[in-house]
Amino acid sequence: MNVNSRWLMISVGLGVLLNPLNSSMISVAIARLQNVYQLDFTVVSWIIFSFYIASSAAQPIMGKASDLFGRRKIFLTGLVVAFIASLLAPLSPNFGLLIFFRIVQSIGTSMIVAVGMAIVRIHITEKQATALSVLSIFLSGAAAIGPFIGGSLIHLWDWPAIFLINIPFVVLSFLLAWWNIPKDEPSISIAGNRSFRRWFKLIDAAGILLFTVGLVTLLVGILSAKSSGHVSLGHVIVGLVGLASLVFFVQHELKAASPFIPLRIFTKYPALTWVNVEFMLVNVLFYSLFFGLPTYLQTVRHLSELHTGILMLSLGLCSLVVSPIAGRLIDKLGPRLALLLSGILMTFGSVWIVTLNQTSPLISVCLALAAFGISNGLNNVGMQVALFRSSPKAIIGVASGIFNTSRYLGTILSSLLIGIVMGDHFSAGGLRVLGIILTVIALSLVFMSLRRRDSGQLQES
Incomplete structure (x- = not known):
């Protein structure tokens, strides 16, 4: 540069x-x-x-x-x-x-x-x-x-x-x-002279409203149930309102002259759809570990907040070290190899979590964190390059926004997954079950990477 x-x-x-x-x-x-x-x-x-x-x-x-x-x-x-x-x-x-x-x-x-x-x-x-x-x-x-x-x-x-x-x-x-x-x-x-009706159609105000109401109410319903520890009729109603709004949103976008999210583009560029699915799964894996392991270390292994924070730094430091290396690798070979290596490392880290118990040395925890940290460095660059190569240049702003929404959906799903697996308290057995689920998700990402075809050209239209 x-x-x-x-x-x-x-x-x-x-x-x-x-x-x-x-x-x-x-x-x-x-x-x-x-x-x-x-x-x-x-x-x-x-x-x-x-x-x-x-x-x-x-x-x-x-x-x-x-x-x-x-x-x-x-x-x-x-x-x-x-x-x-x-x-x-x-x-x-x-x-x-x-x-x-x-x-x-x-x-x-x-x-x-x-x-x-x-x-x-x-x-x-x-x-x-x-x-x-x-x-x-x-x-x-x-x-x-x-x-x-x-x-x-x-x-x-x-x-x-x-x-x-x-x-x-x-x-x-x-x-x-x-x-x-x-x-x-x-x-x-x-x-320029435009009536409010034309402005609303141009920015697709109805689509934005339906999307916002649908996504927010759906997530509020799910997270309210999680935070209260039980599912009530109110939670179900709020969630159903969200789902209905999202259904209406899809119907509206398919008919809109200037849609907020051009859904038909996902049919024309299927790679764009898979990039977002993969990115969501990547974040389910990463944040399940990022949120789950510290609580496990403090409640099951009885480590202090300071010692837990020091151990978690190994994840972030590995990611920081690998990111510039990943950038040079992907510039030369494309994102496919980096994402494949990332999936393999996440599989290794997930399997390693399954083997942990209350007497496992802390170096074992560091190995799992390092595997996820390296994979995160590869993913942070590889997934964004894959997004750029699958997105038309004219809608890169909204494509980037959807991409980051996939990140947060993965984060929220990881929180729900931890709550379902662990219940009211963390345990070594719950961590092993979580590790098994994460292994399955990681293997699915390896499979997606094997089927990926790198495109040497960026989308321009």
């Missing part, structure tokens, strides 16, 4: 790290928030769920907005929204308002992530895998060290610091992005 490309990557990277950083930092603040607001875990856990739900809905919407109105504008706007939310969240007098600012923060950071990937796709045309490996360092690095940073900030100051820490990143990213991200022409002119 030349100097301009490097500065462009730094500008985008400082912005996109905000989403994974804030999704992981908050995990260590749960106990503190329970004490501050005098709430039980079931209620406070919505500080995590609300972020994932809002991100799942917002990413494709913001990707669509960037395709229509310009990616640079949406990126800078996302930074402003994230700045406001991070500044006001610590002032929340009650938990409900804190959740509100958390959702606003999620929307702002989702604008940055969805558009950031599209900016890389548009403006860096050579050695894209290498560029994506740099972006992956920001994404996976922020997720890996988020719990450590959050714990340190809470220890030194208090929980508001995990919001205020965003401000220097936002300001620096905004200044660099203002200078380094090229101005782009939106696909539609904001000027």
